[in-house]
Amino acid sequence: MGGGQGAVRPGPPPAAPAPGLYVHVPFCRGKCPYCGFHSCTDLTLIPAWLEALEAEAELYREAFPPFDTLYLGGGTPSLLALPELERLLTALRRVFAVAPGSELTLEANPDDVTPEKLRGYRELGITRLSLGVQSLVEEELRFLQRRHSAVQAEAALNAALAAGFPAVAVDLIYGLPGQSLIVWEKTLGRIAACRPQHLSCYQLTAEAGTPLMARLDRGELALPGEEDGLAFFLFTSEFLTDQGYLHYEVSNFARGEEHFSRHNRKYWQHLPYLGLGPAAHSFMAGQRWWNHADLAAYRQALTRGETPVAGREVLTPEQLRLEALLLGFRTRFGVEKGLLQAGENWQENLARLVETGLVELADGLVVPTREGLAVADRLPELFL
């Protein structure tokens, strides 16, 4: 990678990619102040959501070829009791074909992880457990209003690693107000020392309508500025690269190509996916559609025998090209050079990116370096 790190070349997507299946589990014990995802805290609604989800799945019976990834996200999928999870997976397997060797991811919060649940997840075929650790600093966990302690998070991670999942993934957040690189390194170093197969490191951002945004607006807090944000990003990338991780997407690191998130790759490379549950998005053949981001509206539509789709769009070739640039420049999969050939100055702009070390050219692909990933969202505008 840039900075003399040696390049990662994950290669192009497979020729006939299988679709991915996403299920949104919209329940959380409480609402974290920075979170913009749809979730509800009334856990008594879980059975009703399950029933609606089964009805929604039926609407897509035979509409997709066999899936090779299933991602249970949220929300907090680990809030489901094992019998509820079993009911969900049984229903999905009854309606859809899931290819042998599929990647089955479940997102879990450390406070839900028990030996019994880990055993149950393995028995139900979960191959990838994604733990929302966020930080190993107590003060930061309190700021984020997480329900686990650092000790609990480390114990959950070690238990998950010992449980025999083919992959354990950890989510972390950096760039908290007032956080220093030294304090961030504490979390990163302790997690990397446990050797999870996959790490996602997200910079804290303010989502509209969240309590965090309100506090920022009132001037009570400040997030790191652009320069500090860049320093966090580069430090994280260099630190984890030194620890043997491949930095393959802006926020994602893996201990080998075999541990790249197969499911997320579908989003990044315009491969087809079906999303079930409130607020879930789907994409197929240049068309995107999304469900009501409200559990009540989602259920009501299905109770009436209607689809819970709230909107859809057919992307024009130019929209598809722009998205491919936006997503591709965020990954080390890169973008095909042919996609850049628009606008008057595209050749000069590309040459400048190469000269300044923000991208590398390889086999017809334009691949961002580490420094390029740091400014990934600004690269597409050079090729509009």
Ligand code: SF4
């Ligand atoms: S961050 Fe996770 S646990 Fe917190 S409210 Fe959002 S989805 Fe729920």
